[in-house]
Amino acid sequence: MEDWKRSRALFAAVATAPLTWLTLFFIVPMGVIWLYSFGTNAGLTEIEISGTLANYKKALEPLYLGIFAKSLVVAGITTAICLVVGFPVALAIVFASDKWKPWLLLGIMLPFWTNLLIRTYALMAVLRTEGYANQTIGWLHDRFGSLLTLVGLPAPGAYEPLHLLYNNFAVVLGLVYVHLPFMVLPLYAALDRLDRSLIEASLDLGAGHLRTLLLIVAPLAAPGIISGIIITFVPALGAYLTPDLLGGTDSQMIANVIERQFKRANNWPFGAALSFLLMYATFIAIAIQALKAKQAEKRG
Amino acid sequence: MSDKTPIISIRNVTKRFKGAPSAAVDDVSLDIMPGEFFVLLGPSGCGKTTLLRMIAGFEIPTSGQILIDGQDMAEVPPNKRPVNMVFQSYAVFPHMTVAQNVGYGLKIAGVSADEIRSRVAEALELVKLDGLDARMPDQLSGGQRQRVALARSLVMRPKVLLLDEPLSALDAKLRAQMQFELADLQDKVGITFITVTHDQDEALSMAGRIAVMNKGDVAQLAAPADLYEYPANRFVADFVGSVNIFEGKLTLDEPDKAAVDCPGLGKVWLNHGVTGAHGSNVWVALRPEKIYLHVPGEGKAVRAAAEDAPEGHNFARGQIKGMSYLGDITLYEIQLDCGAMIRVSRPNLSRHDQEDFTWDDRVSMHWRADSPVVLLS
Numbered sequence: 001m002e003d004w005k006r007s008r009a010l011f012a013a014v015a016t017a018p019l020t021w022l023t024l025f026f027i028v029p030m031g032v033i034w035l036y037s038f039g040t041n042a043g044l045t046e047i048e049i050s051g052t053l054a055n056y057k058k059a060l061e062p063l064y065l066g067i068f069a070k071s072l073v074v075a076g077i078t079t080a081i082c083l084v085v086g087f088p089v090a091l092a093i094v095f096a097s098d099k100w101k102p103w104l105l106l107g108i109m110l111p112f113w114t115n116l117l118i119r120t121y122a123l124m125a126v127l128r129t130e131g132y133a134n135q136t137i138g139w140l141h142d143r144f145g146s147l148l149t150l151v152g153l154p155a156p157g158a159y160e161p162l163h164l165l166y167n168n169f170a171v172v173l174g175l176v177y178v179h180l181p182f183m184v185l186p187l188y189a190a191l192d193r194l195d196r197s198l199i200e201a202s203l204d205l206g207a208g209h210l211r212t213l214l215l216i217v218a219p220l221a222a223p224g225i226i227s228g229i230i231i232t233f234v235p236a237l238g239a240y241l242t243p244d245l246l247g248g249t250d251s252q253m254i255a256n257v258i259e260r261q262f263k264r265a266n267n268w269p270f271g272a273a274l275s276f277l278l279m280y281a282t283f284i285a286i287a288i289q290a291l292k293a294k295q296a297e298k299r300g
Numbered sequence: 301m302s303d304k305t306p307i308i309s310i311r312n313v314t315k316r317f318k319g320a321p322s323a324a325v326d327d328v329s330l331d332i333m334p335g336e337f338f339v340l341l342g343p344s345g346c347g348k349t350t351l352l353r354m355i356a357g358f359e360i361p362t363s364g365q366i367l368i369d370g371q372d373m374a375e376v377p378p379n380k381r382p383v384n385m386v387f388q389s390y391a392v393f394p395h396m397t398v399a400q401n402v403g404y405g406l407k408i409a410g411v412s413a414d415e416i417r418s419r420v421a422e423a424l425e426l427v428k429l430d431g432l433d434a435r436m437p438d439q440l441s442g443g444q445r446q447r448v449a450l451a452r453s454l455v456m457r458p459k460v461l462l463l464d465e466p467l468s469a470l471d472a473k474l475r476a477q478m479q480f481e482l483a484d485l486q487d488k489v490g491i492t493f494i495t496v497t498h499d500q501d502e503a504l505s506m507a508g509r510i511a512v513m514n515k516g517d518v519a520q521l522a523a524p525a526d527l528y529e530y531p532a533n534r535f536v537a538d539f540v541g542s543v544n545i546f547e548g549k550l551t552l553d554e555p556d557k558a559a560v561d562c563p564g565l566g567k568v569w570l571n572h573g574v575t576g577a578h579g580s581n582v583w584v585a586l587r588p589e590k591i592y593l594h595v596p597g598e599g600k601a602v603r604a605a606a607e608d609a610p611e612g613h614n615f616a617r618g619q620i621k622g623m624s625y626l627g628d629i630t631l632y633e634i635q636l637d638c639g640a641m642i643r644v645s646r647p648n649l650s651r652h653d654q655e656d657f658t659w660d661d662r663v664s665m666h667w668r669a670d671s672p673v674v675l676l677s
């Protein structure tokens with residue numbers, strides 16, 4: 001079975017195609033964009049690679065740093081909500097009966113099979129001023145009002161629809177909606193591996209469910225929690241479609257700004273610099289996590 | 301013991317798992333006394349773990365009642381019960397040191413850090429793990445991990461300690477040592493132990509009383525020696541120790557003597573009465589070590605030895621078909637003249653005893669009139 005490792009020719013033959021593919025369509029374009037980030041616009045379509053750092057300098061201006069910071073905050077809130085919502089969901093699936101488990105997992109996976117655009121528009125239909133959310137709340141409001149009149153209290157005024165769309169709330173909600181499965185699946189994988197008798201031992205020793213969760217389940221599921229956080233945070237940080245469709249003028253995230261540089265502003269070098277700054281930030285975050293994990297391993 | 305009230309009272313407890321064709325535990329009633337070393341013994345799948353888990357609170361009885369110290373446990377969750385369990389898989393928390401593991405329950409109970417430290421040290425000393433407090437579980441051997449689990453429960457000073465096959469993962473030597481340590485420990489701390497095992501040697505060597513379980517039922521409840529010498533039925537006779545069982549008819553039954561005619565063995569004489577109808581079908585159980593083996597020429601010796609039975613009883617002839625030398629004893633498989641097989645063991649009292657008999661030797665056997673046990677079911 002180990003022979004294939006030694007047979008170099010075969011190995012090369014098998015590895016060549018994917019390697020070529022990767023080089024051609026991933027490394028090369030990335031390299032080109034990377035070079036652009038050190039260039040200047042020298043015409044409508046021409047870019048001169050001059051080795052300048054002006055693009056990075058501009059990207060570090062307060063305006064853009066602010067958008068970066070805001071993106072980090074939005075992605076962070078999204079990740080936190082996903083974790084808080086996703087953890088009980090993952091736990092529920094782990095402890096569901098064997099009959100229900102595949103259906104619940106399917107329910108989590110189902111959104112993956114639906115186009116992101118369709119899901120986002122569906123969310124817009126719910127959140128619109130005349131959307132389903134407002135209709136429902138308005139209906140409840142009216143019923144409540146007539147109930148008050150019935151008992152002789154003054155009815156509240158007419159229902160003012162809530163502004164649920166085109167603001168930061170909508171963006172975070174949309175991002176949570178899109179990224180929740182990314183959080184639930186690694187959490188589920190980690191929790192499902194957990195030895196049930198450890199939970200029972202904790203209960204047996206007098207701990208209630210909450211303390212068992214905090215002292216036993218969470219620490220043992222830590223690798224799953226961390227990969228869930230990364231796998232949610234990274235795409236949320238670079239989200240483009242959700243803030244574009246659900247956000248207002250003040251809910252721009254960094255990806256929207258980058259898109260504008262490449263398209264409307266036609267400033268590829270600057271867009272490239274912004275993109276790479278985003279990537280560096282992501283890499284640094286992952287590297288710090290990996291370093292921490294290694295330290296924890298050494299301590300353990 | 302009879303003047304005390306039971307620490308655990310199991311009353312008509314039945315557990316039926318959803319979708320299972322038969323009950324895992326079927327109408328079991330047991331009283332366990334304070335300070336007792338109680339063992340649940342039985343083959344795999346007979347419901348031992350299920351019964352233990354119902355006492356600990358991890359399974360809810362389908363019907364019946366469990367009282368701990370006189371208190372009904374129906375509404376009491378596991379973390380509020382005055383019992384602690386040592387799990388079959390040990391369930392030592394992998395992300396905590398030995399000391400943190402042992403101190404976990406005390407920390408939950410809000411005991412001060414100083415007291416935790418001293419009680420943990422005391423518990424670790426009790427299970428002979430002192431000096432290993434800072435180790436992580438994956439740096440321990442199986443036996444050490446098992447003792448961590450034991451210390452973790454002992455430190456709580458529960459009224460009852462439940463142990464689910466605590467020694468199953470250990471090698472024979474360590475197991476024997478731990479059996480001894482467990483019994484010793486129980487003597488020292490005076491906690492009631494309920495241990496589950498499917499190893500009869502372990503049960504016999506440690507227990508004060510043993511409940512033998514079969515398919516969710518308690519087949520017999522007795523002290524180890526009684527269980528071995530006076531099994532109540534074929535299941536217990538066969539499960540506890542090695543035994544030869546022959547079917548026969550009761551031909552004589554008086555208060556001080558009885559006789560059974562076994563087509564497969566011959567006429568069996570007993571120097572005590574049995575309770576069965578004359579002519580009814582019974583089974584005779586005869587332990588291999590209670591049969592004497594002779595070279596056929598030794599007729600006189602045989603007759604002398606079999607003096608406690610009338611001529612022609614408690615006597616058989618056959619041919620050796622198999623032999624296993626086990627060191628302390630030699631085990632013989634003998635084909636009786638009537639065709640049935642019988643197992644006989646013989647202690648190797650001298651270094652050459654195993655050379656007395658060999659394959660295909662003709663032999664005769666006899667046994668004493670108080671050796672066979674008559675079983676009605």
Ligand SMILES: Nc1ncnc2c1ncn2[C@@H]1O[C@H](COP(=O)(O)OP(=O)(O)OP(=O)(O)O)[C@@H](O)[C@H]1O
Binds near residue numbers: 317344346
């Ligand atoms: N959670 C469960 N769901 C359904 N059936 C179960 C469950 N747990 C145990 N059983 C069944 O109940 C019966 C008794 O199981 P139990 O675990 O008590 O056996 P045991 O005597 O401890 O056996 P072993 O010596 O192999 O541990 C078995 O037939 C088993 O298949």
Ligand SMILES: [Mg+2]
Binds near residue numbers: 348349350
């Ligand atoms: Mg078991």
